[in-house]
Amino acid sequence: MDLLGVAAVLVEADGRIDMWSPQAEALFGFSGEEALGQYAARLLVDPEHRAEAIRLFATVMESGEDWAGVFPVRHKDGGIRTVEFRNMRLTDNIGDHYALGLATDRATLRQVERKVALSSQLVTQAPIGLAVLDTELRYVAVNPALAEMHGVPEADHMGRGFREILPGEPFAAAEAQMHEVLETGLPVVDQQVVGRTRADPDSDHAWAMSLYRLEDHAGQVLGIANVIVDVTDRYESARAAERAQQRLRMMAEGSARIGTTLEVERTAQELADVLVPELADMVAVDIVDSLLKSGRPDAGDGLPLFRALAVKTAYPTDASTAIIQPGHLTTYHADHPAAHCFRTREPLLITHLDRADLVRVAADDEAARLLAEAGVHTDMAVPLIARDEVIGVMGLARARNPRPFDEDDLTLACELASAAALSIDNAILHQHIRSAAETLQRSLLPQISPRHPGLEIAARYRPAQAFSEVGGDWYDIIPLDGDRTALAVGDVMGSGIPAATAMGRLRTATSTLADLDLDPARILTHLDKITQDLDPFFATCSYAVYDPYQHQLHIASAGHLPPVLVPDGGPPRLLDLPSGTPLGVGGGAFETTTVALEPGDQLVLYTDGLVETRHDPIDERLAHLLRLLQGPPSDPEDRCERLLRALRKPSDHDDVALLIAQAHPLKP
Structure with missing residues (x-):
């Protein structure tokens, strides 16, 4: 009016x-x-x-x-x-x-009529949703577009509250914003809301929501205007782009994190760590047990025995107890996804798990109950294939993440599994080669008696860490005529079975030459010629002969670290020996040095793995070795253990040979 x-x-x-x-x-x-x-x-x-x-x-x-x-x-x-x-x-x-x-x-x-007609057409014909709500957030006007979005007829909106029409949890925040706009008068523009309505209760939709407070000409608050634009396509495109970026990030992260070592268990755990929580809430990695034991798959036609290597969950959950824990063995039933992957070499995607599916993917009924209580609703099983052999299976599941696995998720999981399978297979192969090399290495080392004429001897061999190859470090104690004893410690440069084999040949040659009763320098000269035939190997060596009657030690070095003499009651010192050239170089001159080794004195022979590190100067490490040898006297066995504990770390990349000989008065 x-x-x-x-x-x-x-x-x-x-x-x-x-x-x-x-x-x-x-x-x-x-x-x-x-x-x-x-x-x-x-x-x-x-x-x-x-x-x-x-x-x-x-x-x-x-x-x-x-x-x-x-x-x-x-x-x-x-x-x-x-x-x-x-x-x-x-x-x-x-x-x-x-x-x-x-x-x-x-x-x-006529002007007012035109405005009313235009407004009516905009409200009824516009593709965007329009609504007016009163100060109690009850609907007083709704256009057809919004009624269609909500899946509720226009007439059924009238007088009903906002949350009556949209009860889903995502709309609680929108209701709070409406109250804030009513109170402050500040509009909200293009606020994204994602949720589900009765029009499509099985799928998420996205809307851009704008809110404006309505007032009459006197400034009295009448209610709120709600403008809704369906932006689901834009939202899905953004999600697809984000997921593509996530896949690229995960592939890059997988390339950087998986296979950093040659340890089988660690590589499997690295795979699980990359997948959780970015892709899955739960991941389990199992490997065919026969591969771990012998390096070859089972010859039988049935399902193999699997060993669990890694389990990872995104959060603490009782469902983790339903998964076979690392170190345990299991044989999956014929309908299990792991069995499917092993038989067909193809992955299996279960988008929505029902009760029957849960029984199928679980180890037993109790495990199925735990998975159901945890809310596990989607599952994937992916074979681990390396060199055209199925070496294991990876299982993935989601519980808190409400989105079911899709084909894109399966593709990503298969790509990561493929890269990880090759790393795991390499680690298994390395493990068996290393085990064979270590077995060979230990079999070539002498079984020593702790007591020789006038000497008490202790020796230790420590291989490199699990993902490093065994080297060619060795020690030897050779009885000679006249109650003398030859002591040798050496290091063949290289690793693996070839290095261990070369070490065995050198040790055999050393024992043979020792029987000729030659001077240590001449022993090293002959070994140098022999080593040249072992090309491309080189070796360092310290060779000494102890005379218990003269209390003298005759010693020569071929490029080896200096031995340590620990006098009884005196400070330890590095023996200043002519270093010589490594064996196998050829043409080197070796010299024999004679030092006194009185009863109570100790001689410490060692390889570089005991003192060398990648970060510390060798002089500092040798000084540290001397400090450790100070203090009260201790027997060779105890001193060997103390030195290894103090200087050796499980992660060291080189093996160690250590020999400590202590002189004693010669008994009749």
């Missing part, structure tokens, strides 16, 4: 104006004093239209029927205005009749 500026004029039965509203003064230009008591037809109607006006007035007064229409009216300024009229007859309490005329400017009315 305020927009139209409706004027009210009351006319008596004889045609005189009895009442005149302020809006009439604004519309027609005449004041109340000028209009009241005047004949309406004479004041407001041009002579050429006056008869028609009187006729219409008489019809309303006589019949009591309303009349509505457009009529030209004379303005005070002399101009003619087209006015929209609504005329009706009124009756007072004594039966007298009056005519009430309601009028507004026709141009203003």
